[in-house]
Amino acid sequence: MSRMNFGWLAAASAIVIAQPLAAKTVEVSAGEGAQERLQEALILAEAGDEVVLGAGRFVLTDGLSLDIDGVTLRGAGMDETVLDFTTQQGSGEGLLVTSDNVTLRDFALENPKGDGVKSKGADNIVYHRIRVTWTGGPDANNGAYGIYPVESTGVLVSGSKVSGASDAGIYVGQSKDITVRNSIVEANVAGIEIENSRNALVENNIATRNTGGLLVFDLPNLPVMGGGNVVLRRNLVVDNDTANFAPPGNIVAGVRRGTGILVMANDGVLIEGNILENNPTAHIMVVAYSLKFDDATYNPYARNVVVGDNMFGRGGDDPQLDGKEMLLAAFGGALPPVMWDGIVESDNGLRVADGVAGWTLNLKTPGQDMATAQPGPLDVPTPDGAFALESVGAPAELESRIK
């Protein structure tokens, strides 16, 4: 078998030398030796090439990686082509992409030991109709992230589906110019998380049965901070009621079961046109970073957060909060849809549209003891101007690749 592979490699090398500019299609089928054949194809690909995965189950023993710019990796469909990492022995993720202008589409990863697909420093990447599933359902032993672009400019995630992640289904970190669209995140700790990132558009997704649906965070002590300029619109955020199964120590382990949308320590977030239903702790929660930190450049406040018009259904009726019974009694059986910690840096705190009800903990400083909260109705100003919508989202070129 290895000799056959080797012959193939030699043939591919010859092509590489003879035709350096002609983009080609390389087909890889499931079956024996899939690990080596697929990895070889990813190594020997050239810019513009398309590596096509056949239908079937690729049984893999190690993580895969792609480090060639401009390659498309395409399967026969997210239910037809499955990269099965159940017996993975090495690497921190199923597939690692470290090159620019890559398109991943129409295949699935199952049961990676660590993260699903990680793309790091991989600018202008498209994830289209990618499925990442931990087939045993929610479990602290599942990998952290399903789809994990980090340190990248230009990220488009579309039509994808992640379930079972013990941290976030779709996690975009330390990146900018981001769109996450038309995707389904189900039964993860966090559905979609935008962390330490700027210019992100999260729209038309379904977040359901997670611990928390959509999260927007900024965390200290990272090379890229100053997260903000994020729009969350037209998402369906329903039934996020799975008990938190994140390994303790991780920041998402602190997410309360039943959180629809959570904004923590960010600058400029618009939440508009979403449908939120049956998120038992809070449909929308806006808070400062509350842990101790040692980083003079970090801003722990939630600033310029706008809650526009959204459709709120039942929610806040079984909050995972201290003093739950007292709170429910005080608010007539269910907490209002917007929960705020009340902590402001200056006059740049939370604004909500006319008629949106909320409540506040009336805390004053980040890290203040929750026991000192003085819950009361929310009374904040209405939005004072148009949000700069044109500045968010992935570059148009990324959209054109999946049309």
Add this chain to the structure above:
Amino acid sequence: MRRLAFACALAALVLTGAASVRATGQNAVVQAAISEDSLPRTLSEYGFFAGSPDRPEPSLIRYGLRNPLFSDYAEKTRFIHLPEGAQFRVGSDGRIEFPVGTALIKSFGYRSDSGTLDTLETRVLLHRADGWIALPYVWNAERTDAVLKVAGTRIPVTFEDPSGESHSISYGVPNKNLCKQCHSRDGELSPIGPVWPDMEFERESDRERLKVQARFPKNGLYAMARWDDPTETLAERAGAYLYANCAHCHSRSGAASNSGLFYDEPVGDHPASGYLKRPVAAGRGSGSYDFIIEPGHPERSILLYRMHSLDPGVAMPEIGRATVHKEGMTLLTQWIAEMEP
């Protein structure tokens, strides 16, 4: 027919001639295999070894490292091939800036019961006009030659560690991309080991030869403590160990730049060294603990939890480790235990 026979005889004569040239000590290394844009399919095409991993070409410079990366207790032999007439600089951080045409050659193996070194694989780093390229070669069973495995492979291995404990592991030969994962600085492939003050030479003449060809920085070069030298302080030894085993990824220009945990910088009581730093994207790698290093509490420090794990979703380093480095664990455990809580 007769003409063919004659041609063969001529070829044999030429080959004999080549062999006699080698016997007189001339360099058999094939510079074109290193420099030209190709992927040599076998290691023998470079001429680094005369038909066996323990017969290196005499012109190769053998070196060792005071603080090597732990690689499943594998024994490593390292060589440098320099192109003819090479001149090069040593950077202010001690890194050697090798010229185009350089090859760094590293073999991995284990001692057999009879004490001989069974070499499994040889990795070459070639400095070509458009940058470095890393290629892994796996030796055949007879150890007469090694073949290119761009996609890597796994080899079952049984060996004894220094304490006498026996291990049977699935030894991972990295694929070409995995090589880059560790050898990446700002997205470019580059050598890791050859930092002048950390290098040791089997032949003193090799050190002298390199010195003649190198230009050294004006600043003095700082040699880190040896990680296993009990006369040094725990902090110095721990810093050296973390540098050798973690800093190739955990640096601002490395594969783990997004972690905020950096071991190419001086180690101290600040978050970038892990001190009271919370995990970022660790997932279950956190082991349910809050901090990378919790002073005074090695049992609650994520650093040690991940070094102790063999689970691919948890283990650090992420690649190239299927056994626990007990001696390294002991050092770091003691170091964290003695920190003021």
